[in-house]
Structure formats: structure tokens, C-alpha cells
Amino acid sequence: MNDSRPMQLQLETPAQEEWPVLVDIWEAAVRATHHFLPDTDLLLIKPLLASQYFPAVQLTCARDSHGRITGFLGCAGNRVEMLFVDPARHGLGIGTRLMRHAIDQLGVTRVDVNEQNPAALAFYRKLGFEVLDRSRLDGGGRPFPILHLGLATTV
Numbered sequence: 001m002n003d004s005r006p007m008q009l010q011l012e013t014p015a016q017e018e019w020p021v022l023v024d025i026w027e028a029a030v031r032a033t034h035h036f037l038p039d040t041d042l043l044l045i046k047p048l049l050a051s052q053y054f055p056a057v058q059l060t061c062a063r064d065s066h067g068r069i070t071g072f073l074g075c076a077g078n079r080v081e082m083l084f085v086d087p088a089r090h091g092l093g094i095g096t097r098l099m100r101h102a103i104d105q106l107g108v109t110r111v112d113v114n115e116q117n118p119a120a121l122a123f124y125r126k127l128g129f130e131v132l133d134r135s136r137l138d139g140g141g142r143p144f145p146i147l148h149l150g151l152a153t154t155v
Contacts, residue, residue, distance in 0.1 A: 009063065009094065012063065022072050036117075060098060111124055113149060
């Protein structure tokens, strides 16, 4: 039996002591999916996760049947600010389960995605999001265009 099927996942708030695990998942996922992001930017962002970004969002993690964290999301208001899944577990429904929780339980209707990450855009479109707007720079002023998405039922 595959212990990482979505129905086997437990969703909960991670303890602050577990944030280093989230940072590791973030780094592995970014390296696997954000090929456009230079290592210098990755190294600048990484220390900000626990000091600035995690405290600013409501974190939810997904745990497998062994209690291991396999992915997480961070929400603020009606927005998903971050969603990362261990790349060894991509395609198993973990991201979908976290997003369904965000939409159904937390009232999320908005998410931003890097334009240079077409797999993420396809993922969000499959969940019912559509492109509302585009910014030519990311939130840090870097030349990585951002697509602003909204849940189709709320736009």
C-alpha cells in the first residue's frame, strides 16, 4: 500500500521547531521547479523563510502515515503565499490536498505563480484558477514575471 496517497495525509500546523524541515522542502522543491532562479537569489531567500516569511503566514503541513512532513503551504488572508511539496513526492496529490484545504477551509481565492513555472500554472488552472493579471517583476523586484491568479468562481 502506498502510504503517501492523499487520504493518508494528515494536515496540521507545523511546530516552529519543524520549520527547518519546511526550509529543506522549500529548497528541494525550488531547485526542482524554479530552474530560472539563480543560486544567488536562492541563497538570499533561504534565511528569510524562518525569520520573515513563515511568521507572516498561516502554515499548514501535510504528513504521511509515518508523521513525515511531505509538503506545506502558507496562507495570508485569501491568498496562498507559498506551496511546496517534496519533489520526491510530486504527482501524488499532496499539493492538491493542501490547496483543497486552503480553498475549502481557509477561504483562499488568490495565488501568484512565476510565469516561468508552467507546471505550477497548469496545476493551479486544474484547480479552477485563471490568470487575472501579470507583473513583469517579482515581489523582490527581480526580472521574473508573476501571474496573478484568481479562483474562477470568485472573479
